[in-house]
Amino acid sequence: MPGRRKPNPPEEEPSNESRDYSVRAVERVCSILNLVQESVDGVTLNAVAKTTQLPKSSAFRYLWTLENHRYVERDTDSGLFRLGLGFVGMQSRHLEVLRERARPWLERLRDEYDETTNLGILDGNAVIYLDIVESRRTVRLSVSNGHRDPIHSTALGKAIAAHLPEGRVREMLTQAGMPGVTPNTITTPDAYLDELGKVREDGYAVDNAENEPDGRCVAVPILGTRLPAAISLSAPASRFAREDVAKVAKSLQEIADQIAAPEERPEQE
Structure with missing residues (x-):
């Protein structure tokens, strides 16, 4: 009988020193x-x-x-x-840290003005609400965590979009559309970009009955976190007068700076 064929000896495994799998x-x-x-x-x-x-x-x-x-x-x-924004969905832990950091400041702001405060982040072509601290008043403006709103009709969306490249903003507006949520909603890209220029100049964004017929909201971006995020205060326009917007915006700006500095936390009263 012919002899059984011997298998070929295995190739020598490269040593750790010589192994290089990099591309x-x-x-x-x-x-x-x-x-x-x-x-x-x-x-x-x-x-x-x-x-x-x-x-x-x-x-x-x-x-x-x-x-x-x-x-x-x-x-x-x-x-x-x-x-770019492709990394946002991969940063769930960073989002949770941001939410935890912002929560006590949002509560303090809510208690100061007795109106709803919000933390939002850009998700795709919309703003998603990471946290909401609701006003204790019976009549209030509020949504639920995870709610999505357009960038073109919200103060949160404007505050975030004002610090994105213009080309990216135009792409988002084209993909999402700019429907007239209320009669006051901005519905053209050029008008929206002009509005973003004002946001950058003022340091804050305003929604004057653009997302809710009787709503007013002011928002500022949280800069320095590497996440496209913003905080806002929203209330019925009948309680939140236009002349109070700048004062609220200043409070939001101070809080946004504190949120970007994790070692700072509001003192417990």
Whole structure:
């Protein structure tokens, strides 16, 4: 009988020292994201090309692909690249930390004005409410946690959108549409972008019966958290006069600064 064929000896497993499973393209993507993440204002194409040791044309293709998948976004005015909104859904723990940090400040603000206070974050093309501290009054403006509202008709949406690249804002408005929620709602992109310019100038955003027929809301962004978030106070317009908006906005701005500083917490009275 012919002899049984002996199996080939196994190939020698490479040692830990010689093992290298890295993929050059993935390493470059990680380098780009690390660079963008470490920058507050954003990075230039030249900086990305230098870090990755790629020609500018190749670095741009990497950035274009990441932008297409919303992991980076480009400011059309400055040309700087920042982290995009594609990471927001992956940051559930960061969202919870933000909510926990904001809660006592929202409660203090509610008690000061006896009106509903809110914490919202951009989710896709809409604002989602992470936390609501309701007014104790019988007649009040409030929604439930997880509720989604358009960016074009809400103070929260305006406050957040005012600090996004214009190209991204236009894309969001095109995708979501700009329906007239009330007769006062802004319904054209150009008018909305003009409104965002005013928001940046004033430091706060206002919804004057644009999302609710008898509602008024003022909001400010929470800057420095790497999350597109904002806080707001909302009330029936009959109780929240236009002349009180600036005063409330100042309180919101002070609180937004405190939320961005985790070591600070309101004193218990």
